[in-house]
Amino acid sequence: MEVTSRRGRPSKSPTRMAFERFMVNKAAIISTVVLLLIVIMSIAAPLITHVSPTHQFLSSTDTPPGPGHVLGTDQSGFDLFSRDVYGGRVDLLIGFVDTVIVMTIAMVLGGLAGYYGGWIDSLVMRVCDFMFNFPFLLLIIVLSAIFNTTSVWLLILVIGLTGWPGMTRLVRSLFLNLRESEFVLASRMSGAGAFRIIFRHMVPNVMGVMVVQATFAVAGFIAAEAALAVIGFGVKPPTPSWGDVLSNSLGYFTLATEPYAWVPPAALITITILCINFIGDGLRDAFDPSFEA
Numbered sequence: 001m002e003v004t005s006r007r008g009r010p011s012k013s014p015t016r017m018a019f020e021r022f023m024v025n026k027a028a029i030i031s032t033v034v035l036l037l038i039v040i041m042s043i044a045a046p047l048i049t050h051v052s053p054t055h056q057f058l059s060s061t062d063t064p065p066g067p068g069h070v071l072g073t074d075q076s077g078f079d080l081f082s083r084d085v086y087g088g089r090v091d092l093l094i095g096f097v098d099t100v101i102v103m104t105i106a107m108v109l110g111g112l113a114g115y116y117g118g119w120i121d122s123l124v125m126r127v128c129d130f131m132f133n134f135p136f137l138l139l140i141i142v143l144s145a146i147f148n149t150t151s152v153w154l155l156i157l158v159i160g161l162t163g164w165p166g167m168t169r170l171v172r173s174l175f176l177n178l179r180e181s182e183f184v185l186a187s188r189m190s191g192a193g194a195f196r197i198i199f200r201h202m203v204p205n206v207m208g209v210m211v212v213q214a215t216f217a218v219a220g221f222i223a224a225e226a227a228l229a230v231i232g233f234g235v236k237p238p239t240p241s242w243g244d245v246l247s248n249s250l251g252y253f254t255l256a257t258e259p260y261a262w263v264p265p266a267a268l269i270t271i272t273i274l275c276i277n278f279i280g281d282g283l284r285d286a287f288d289p290s291f292e293a
Contacts, residue, residue, distance in 0.1 A: 018208070021286040028282025031275035038272055042088030051079045053086040054238035064260070071260045074248055076237065083240040084264045090241035091272070094156055094225045095218040101160030103214055106167035107203070113168070114175025115198055121172070128165040136162050140233050152235055155228070159221055167213060174206045208287035215280035219273045226269050242269050 022028060041048065051069075056077040065072045071080035113124035140158050178184060179202070187197045228234040229243025230250065237244060242265040249255070249262035 018286040022282050025282040025285060027278045031278035031282075034271065035275040035279065038088060038268070038275075039092060041085060042092055045082075045085045045089065048085050049079075049082045051082040053078065053082040053240040055079070056238075064258075071264060072258070074245075074261060076248070078238070078240075080245065080261055080264070083245050084242070084268065087240045087242040087245055087265065088268065088272075090152055090235055090239065091222050091225055091243065091269070093152065094159065095222040095276075097156050098160045098163060098221045099214050099217045101156075102164045102167055102217060103210060105160075105164040106171045107210070109164075110168040110171025111175050111198055111202070114172040115179055115194065115202070117176075117179075124168065124172070128168055131162060131165040134162060137233065140228070144233065152239060152241075155225065155235060159224060163217075163221070167217070170213065171206065171210070174209060175202060178202050178205055208283075212280055212284045212287060215276055215283060219276040219280070222269065222276075223273055 045053075049070075057069075057073055057079065058077050060069070060073055061077040062075050063069060063073045069079050069081065071084065073079055074083075109124050109127075113121040136158070139162065140155075143154060143158060183201060184197060187201055192200075225234055225241065226243035226246060229241060229247040232247070234243045234247065235241045237248075245265040246262055246269070249258070249265070254261050
């Protein structure tokens, strides 16, 4: 929405100006297009390949690329191309869902700690200190042993419930700065309640920073899934994920003689993370008032 300046010219809203700053960032725009293509590829996987990523071709294990299998098969007989195409669903699901979980927890706990201070702030910060030192891998091992599997949603739950302390500290610091600002003090003097002040005045003022941090969080969680898969604690077959495909291709013989097995998943992980990081850089520049086009 545009408002009129004193000279009669329509002045641009902060959101409009941020959008225009983002649009002049070529790296961010190209990254957005590439990321959208990867998302579309993952969603439209059944239209790209008719081979099931969970079907094992036991009579054609560890075969090179050919007419029946574009990128060949792995040692278990899974079609590599279909697992690469479908694998993005799991990685992107983990990245985006865990980001929503982490951002929600951070906004609630960090906002309460920063606005109220006192014993609430102390309690939240002590919980954050504990979570920073919590053995993340141990929790995954214990839960995997209890449920006898490492499912997608179990991995999402573990990452989401252990990945919020850093973001919570950031939200707290932002709210600490805002609670003494003039517009918050004016709202208090006018009789506005805490709920209205937090969600009507303070949250909109931190959303720019949080959107930027959310993009970097998505990239971090996708990288975390790949890292966990490589060390054996990621999503287990037959569920396809880029990390799982890459993990199964890290043998010396495969790395040396079968680049078609490990290059595609490694490239997809790398390109996706780079695109998200470039988008985050573009958003950071867009929301930075000191940015000059």
